[in-house]
Amino acid sequence: xxxxxxxxxxxxxxxxxxxxxxxxxxxxxxxxxxxxxxxxxxxxxxxxxxxxxxxxxxxxxxxxxxxxxxxxxxxxxxxxxxxxxxxxxxxxxxxxxxxxxxxxxxxxxxxxxxxxxxxxx
Amino acid sequence: xxxxxxxxxxxxxxxxxxxxxxxxxxxxxxxxxxxxxxxxxxxxxxxxxxxxxxxxxxxxxxxxxxxxxxxxxxxxxxxxxxxxxxxxxxxxxxxxxxxxxxxxxxxxxxxxxxxxxxxxx
Numbered sequence: 001x002x003x004x005x006x007x008x009x010x011x012x013x014x015x016x017x018x019x020x021x022x023x024x025x026x027x028x029x030x031x032x033x034x035x036x037x038x039x040x041x042x043x044x045x046x047x048x049x050x051x052x053x054x055x056x057x058x059x060x061x062x063x064x065x066x067x068x069x070x071x072x073x074x075x076x077x078x079x080x081x082x083x084x085x086x087x088x089x090x091x092x093x094x095x096x097x098x099x100x101x102x103x104x105x106x107x108x109x110x111x112x113x114x115x116x117x118x119x120x121x
Numbered sequence: 122x123x124x125x126x127x128x129x130x131x132x133x134x135x136x137x138x139x140x141x142x143x144x145x146x147x148x149x150x151x152x153x154x155x156x157x158x159x160x161x162x163x164x165x166x167x168x169x170x171x172x173x174x175x176x177x178x179x180x181x182x183x184x185x186x187x188x189x190x191x192x193x194x195x196x197x198x199x200x201x202x203x204x205x206x207x208x209x210x211x212x213x214x215x216x217x218x219x220x221x222x223x224x225x226x227x228x229x230x231x232x233x234x235x236x237x238x239x240x241x242x
Contacts, residue, residue, distance in 0.1 A: 002188045005196040027171040027199050027219060030151065050148040054217075056195075067123045074177075075126040076153065078146050096175075098148060098219065 008034065008056055012094055014121050019113050021097055021105055022121035033097040034121065035105075037089040044084065044109035051079045051099045058093030062086070129155065129177055133215055135242050140234050142218055142226055143242035154218040155242065156226075158210040165205065165230035172200045172220045179214030183207070 011024050011034055019041055021033035037060050053062065054076040062069045062077055063086040069077055079085050087095075106114045132145050132155055140162055142154035158181050174183065175197040183190045183198055184207040190198055200206050208216075227235045 002185060002190060005190055005192045005198050008195050008197070025173070025197065025199050027173045028202075028221070030219075032173070032197065052146070052148045052153070064123060069123060069126055071126045074129050076129070076146060077126050078148050081149075098151075100149070 008094075008096065011121050012036070012056075018092070019105065020115045020119075022119055024121060026101065029101050030098060031101050031103075031118075033099070035095045035097055036092055037087055037095055038092045039089065041087045042106055042109045042111055042113050043086045044107035045082055046079075046099075046103060046107040047082055049100050049103060050081050051103070052097065053077050053079070053087070054096040054098070056094045056096055058089065058091055060087055060089040060093040060095065063088060129215075129217065132242050133157070133177075139213070140226065141236045141240075143240055145242060147222065150222050151219060152222050152224075152239075154220070156216045156218055157213055158208055158216055159213045160210065162208045163227055163230045163232055163234050164207045165228035166203055167200075167220075167224060167228040168203055170221050170224060171202050172224070173218065174198050174200070174208070175217040175219070177215045177217055179210065179212055181208055181210040181214040181216065184209060 018038045021035040023031050025032040055071045055073050057073050059072045139159045142156040144152050146153040176192045176194050178194050180193045
């Protein structure tokens with residue numbers, strides 16, 4: 001029997017922690033992760049990979065050293081590899097992340113916001 | 122000046138052809154493509170890669186030789202590499218595809234539905 005579709009809402013209700021991505025699917029060596037953002041994350045970068053943010057509900061911004069990109073539901077952004085960024089969200093924002101398997105949420109920065117990797121929901 | 126967010130709706134209104142994916146972003150060597158499905162596509166497979174379907178609006182189904190997976194807005198599915206499938210959509214359905222750069226929409230099947238590759242919108 002083949003698996004059914006992956007429903008974002010059905011997955012999102014299964015966790016509440018902010019800044020703690022949950023894997024929902026893999027495509028080749030890439031992972032699709034759901035995350036809930038609220039507040040200000042840490043400045044960080046990923047030296048080896050671009051990173052995709054797709055906003056499913058709510059609104060957020062990606063702060064860069066040279067400006068800020070607002071993102072709302074139905075919008076996406078590709079953060080180029082090596083570029084320092086900081087996600088921020090005044091209210092809770094649900095996001096679909098796409099990145100290679102093994103990417104740590106805080107990149108080069110580490111610290112208290114570093115989430116356990118490869119946690120599925 | 123940094124690019125702004127990529128808005129799916131703003132991109133979708135810029136083309137109307139069915140089964141004709143348009144690239145909207147690249148992440149490493151992967152592409153994000155918008156497509157409008159309506160009717161029945163051809164049976165095909167992609168020998169070298171998984172393929173991700175994320176439904177943005179409307180509803181569709183992925184037919185497999187061993188069953189059918191219905192997909193509605195807010196749902197995604199990963200078609201494993203090498204697995205024969207046929208997308209179908211009774212009414213127009215808008216989809217975000219994720220796959221490596223260079224993947225042809227009809228895979229191994231070819232034929233009239235084969236779209237020009239790497240067309241951006």
